[in-house]
Amino acid sequence: MFCYQCEQRGSDGGCTNMGVCGKNxxxxxxxxxxxxxxxxxxxxxxxxxxxxxxxxxxxxxxxxxxxxxxxxxxxxxxxxxxxxxxxxxxxxxxxxxxxxxxxxxxxxxxxxxxxxxxxxxxxxxxxxxxxxxxxxxxxxxxxxxxxxxxxxxxxxxxxxxxxxxxxxxxxxxxxxxxxxxxxxxxxxxxxxxxxxxxxxxxxxxxxxxxxxxxxxxYGNPVPTEVPLGHKKGKAILVSGHDLKDMKELLEQTQGMGITVYTHGEMLPCHGYPELKKYPHFYGHYGTAWQNQRREFADFPGAILMTTNCIQKPTSYIENIFTTGRVGFPGAEHLKNGDFRAVIERAQALPGFAEDEDKGSVLTGFAHNAVLSVADKIIDAVKSGAIRHFFLVAGCDGAKPGRNYYTEFVEKVPEDCVVLTLACGKFRFFDKKLGDIGGIPRLLDIGQCNDAYSAIQIAVALAGAFDCGVNDLPLSMVLSWYEQKAVAVLLTLLHLGIQDIRLGPTLPEFLTPNVLQVLVDHYHIKPITTPDEDLKAILG
Structure with a gap:
């Protein structure tokens, strides 16, 4: 085998004996x-x-x-x-x-x-x-x-x-x-x-x-505070990306005494009006996909894996179910939106023994929500209250070096706003950065599937300031892992976005000559250190 399509690829430039992802x-x-x-x-x-x-x-x-x-x-x-x-x-x-x-x-x-x-x-x-x-x-x-x-x-x-x-x-x-x-x-x-x-x-x-x-x-997402703790009782955890699976599961679990939680990129589901209306849809459990083995092993209920980001199940394999394109040998695969098996498993498992309060995070700042307060944002920029916007977004992963994104957000000056999306946000999603004139300094736009929202926000702000996107006080600091991120990066290049900082490493499949084209035409650059990159951006 030879595979180098993701950022985690082996040390020899690609995976040749076994995928770092677990692919044999x-x-x-x-x-x-x-x-x-x-x-x-x-x-x-x-x-x-x-x-x-x-x-x-x-x-x-x-x-x-x-x-x-x-x-x-x-x-x-x-x-x-x-x-x-x-x-x-x-x-x-x-x-x-x-x-x-x-x-x-x-x-x-x-x-x-x-x-x-x-x-x-x-x-x-x-x-x-x-x-x-x-x-x-x-x-x-x-x-x-x-x-x-x-x-x-x-x-x-x-x-x-x-x-x-x-x-x-x-x-x-x-x-x-x-x-x-x-x-x-x-x-x-x-x-x-x-x-x-x-x-x-x-x-x-x-x-x-x-x-x-x-x-x-499911309606336009609205800003929503999402608990990070849990409620006493039976539980189902949903990971992946698929909103339809979430909706159907919520319908099928109504009145059963089962609380449904999100994991990973399902967090933004809490902002959708047609999903948040279910009273048994409660909070968020865990962080990004690469931590699921530890987090899933500790979850006392059934787990539904939608779309992608699955890792090899360990001790919890009897508790995990897959649907859609996702699959793993030994994990039961559910079809046609029929979630009876996952519900039965949740009922058989103990669930949480007591309530737990672990604070909360905000989500739901998709383009409709952000642009509804565009006048306040524009005024804040013109007055100098907001100096700069940083889009710190992308895919998380397990390789060393990704603590850069946590440190970067922690060091962003207090007169700057951080926009984020995709699972890369779990490096800092629970940081309390405060607000600027009522505008939260950390705005969770959504999943990697919501990258369009970030583009729409940037385009709308450029229109309001009568300038190009590259002229905005906006910098993109991105992390990549898999092929959705590749597609999004190509979209940004198609739009002519300049000065993107990308990490934690550059794609192995880009030759030096191809990379030089990106540098020459788009000024794309690798991340360095948070201090150096902030100094280069803000002066």
């Missing part, structure tokens, strides 16, 4: 084989569109299967075997229909014709189709090919989130196929740079769809 060589090879076959399916889908054939099942499957290959989503080889069977079925059916419509009768691309052999473990066959095989021999082009692939995985995740709530765009699916099939084309370095930025452009569209999906279904 079998799953890694199955993911590589699935990705290869999706490239072949994409070639047929592109030909289909040329001949008036658009297949929504093919489109949705492409997004779902790509999402399954994202870091910390699915570790279950059986589920990948099902994906492999399905991609071949869809490809062969679409191939016949395209041929009947006047399209090609045959194809030269190997992935269009490959059917995994029976009798030979698919993981062995997948080893032939890894990241270092069948990609450009030019290091810089291969770097951009992989950047496109990893970005598409992030786009696919956001697109699948939006689809669940009825928001889709055929142009997004068409671009996924375009990007996957592009590896077969003889593109110049300049063309690959353009395609990489196109990933960011399409991701912006997808994030807008997801924002519309979430707010359309």
């Amino acid at each position: 060589p079998e799953v890694a090879s199955l993911q590589d084989l699935l990705t290869y076959l999706l490239r072949g399916l994409s070639v047929i889908a592109i030909e289909g569109r040329k001949h008036g054939i658009e297949d929504l099942e093919v489109d949705r499957f492409t997004a779902q299967a790509l999402f399954a290959t994202l870091t910390n989503v699915n570790f279950d080889p059986e589920r990948f075997e099902q994906h492999l069977s399905r991609v071949v079925e869809l490809r062969e059916d679409l191939k016949k229909r395209v041929a009947a419509a006047g399209g090609p009768q045959s194809y030269t691309e190997a992935s269009v014709n490959l059917t995994p052999l029976s009798g030979v473990p698919h993981a062995e066959q997948g080893a032939l189709y890894g990241l270092l095989v069948d990609h450009s021999e030019n290091d810089d082009i291969r770097s951009l090919q992989h950047t496109v692939l990893f970005g598409l995985r992030g786009v696919a995740a956001y697109a699948d989130h939006a689809r669940v709530l009825g928001q889709e765009d055929p142009e997004v699916y068409a671009f996924m196929h375009e990007g996957l099939a592009a590896i077969y084309k003889d593109l110049s370095l300049e063309d690959w740079v353009g395609l990489t930025l196109k990933v960011g452009e399409v991701n912006l569209k997808v994030m807008a769809l997801l924002d519309a999906a979430n707010t359309g279904a």
Whole structure:
């Protein structure tokens, strides 16, 4: 195996024996084989569109299967075997229909014709189709090919989130196929740079769809104080990202004497009017995904894992349930929004023995909430009460160096405001930074899925000050871990955002030449120390 798609990659530039995330060589090879076959399916889908054939099942499957290959989503080889069977079925059916419509009768691309052999473990066959095989021999082009692939995985995740709530765009699916099939084309370095930025452009569209999906279904988030303690009694903990799963679980647990808590990126659920109205939806337990083994082991109830960010369950494996794209061998997978199994497990477990008060945190500062007080923010900036805004956001992780973000926020001057989103905030989400004229100095915008909100806030403020986003008193200090973060970073580059500070390390898949392009055109830079970076930003 070879994998370097996340920030946690091994010390030799990638994971070669076992993923730091816990992905074993079998799953890694199955993911590589699935990705290869999706490239072949994409070639047929592109030909289909040329001949008036658009297949929504093919489109949705492409997004779902790509999402399954994202870091910390699915570790279950059986589920990948099902994906492999399905991609071949869809490809062969679409191939016949395209041929009947006047399209090609045959194809030269190997992935269009490959059917995994029976009798030979698919993981062995997948080893032939890894990241270092069948990609450009030019290091810089291969770097951009992989950047496109990893970005598409992030786009696919956001697109699948939006689809669940009825928001889709055929142009997004068409671009996924375009990007996957592009590896077969003889593109110049300049063309690959353009395609990489196109990933960011399409991701912006997808994030807008997801924002519309979430707010359309559950209302615009409102500032909400969320308890960090717990109540006596039976309990269910929900982690991941999926709001629909949360809504359905809350409906199914009404009147049962079970308290529902959030974990990780589910924290912002407390700000949505259609979710917070349930009286048994109480508080937040724990911190970010990388701490779940300790936190889940101590939780005295059932645990529902939605979307992604799962780690290998330990002593609590009988208490954890998965749904959607997420999966792990030995953990029961629930389908079709039927959460009876997790409810029954919660009822069988002891729950919390007594109430506990551990304080609270604020969430719910999405773009609608922040822009509703834009006049106060603008006045505070003009008067000098607010000197600068810092967007300190992104994915958390387990590698050393991430304490930088805690120290950075602690050292931000008192006349500055910190905006945050995604699980990176758990490095400092419970810090009491006070307020400036009633405006909290720490504003939790939401999940990584809510990156669109941060962009909308920045664009609106730039409009109010009649300047560009890069001219605002705003600096972005980002942490990255997986492929959603790659997609968001590409969106920021597509928008022309300058001077982004990124850490704790830069992506391994960026060659020195590609990185230099980012430095030259966008002044992107690695984080250094909190003191040095604050001095460079504020002077």
